[in-house]
């Protein structure tokens with residue numbers, strides 16, 4: 001391996017490691033600072049697999065028999081948005097926001 005290749009490889013590794021550390025940090029800080037992250041796309045493969053919809057009333061009840069229209073993300077224990085926010089982070093979709101009125105099959109009711 002030539003010296004130039006070694007340097008390029010070293011720079012690549014530094015960049016990759018730096019990105020792996022910095023990107024989650026920025027995402028977390030952005031959420032904590034009240035900034036907005038990108039919204040989950042309903043056609044995202046993970047969203048599709050979980051039957052996620054921005055509007056809980058649009059969920060296909062025949063595909064998700066355990067779904068109830070009263071179940072919405074803001075009432076889910078995995079939702080991290082503030083009360084009154086229309087969108088907020090969800091631990092199922094790191095780095096993205098889900099609709100407070102949304103739903104997916106990972107719904108866990110908040111303890112009462």
Ligand code: SF4
Pocket residue numbers: 052072073074076077078079090091092093098102103104105106107108
């Ligand atoms: S896990 Fe909960 S908050 Fe996250 S998308 Fe599913 S229902 Fe909404």
